Amino acid sequence: MDAKEIEKLKYPIGKFEMPTEITSAILLKYIDELEVYPGKxxxxxxxxDEQKLSTAYRPGGWTVRQLVHHIADSHHHSYTRFKWALTENKALIxxxxxxxxxxLFDAKTAPIxxxxxxxxxxxxxxxxxLRGLSDADLNNCYTHPEDEFVVTVAENICKYAWHGRHHYAHIKNLIEREGWR
Structure with missing residues (x-):
């Protein structure tokens, strides 16, 4: 498999790109996505089955089980980041x-x-x-320690809607490639 094919498997919907303008319509769309995502x-x-859950979505990638647990872990962090941004001045996350x-053991073996x-x-x-936030709340922010990048609440909504779609596509594409459905 060449580098271009691996890149397509890594980023099936493309790399994250922040909207040039974050409108209330975009935010409502993304919040709606977040609402239905767990069921989807x-x-x-x-x-x-266990064999399919133990299959990596790409060579060298995580298994479906690891992806599901990663999504929960990552979105847990996102929720905490929202809270920090809303309650601290430029919180350093x-x-x-x-x-x-x-x-870790749970990511590799726990029931999804x-x-x-x-x-x-x-x-x-x-x-x-998120549905209860004011426009001022959406501009609150946190700072990421690795690159000191500042992220607003509105931007974090965009990032995590993409994050869910990104990993959903990993699993969906694997299911389709393997003919599991």
């Missing part, structure tokens, strides 16, 4: 080593239902929070 993901993966988290159930509750909380 659950429908995609719930009938996969804590980064996490997602690749190392994916190597644990993360699917968690995502359902977590996204309900995220969406409830």
């Amino acid at each position: 993901l659950s429908n995609l993966v719930s009938d996969l 804590k980064a996490y080593e997602e690749k190392e988290w994916s190597k 239902q644990l993360s699917l159930t968690y995502l359902s509750a977590l996204h309900a909380k995220i969406v409830y929070l």
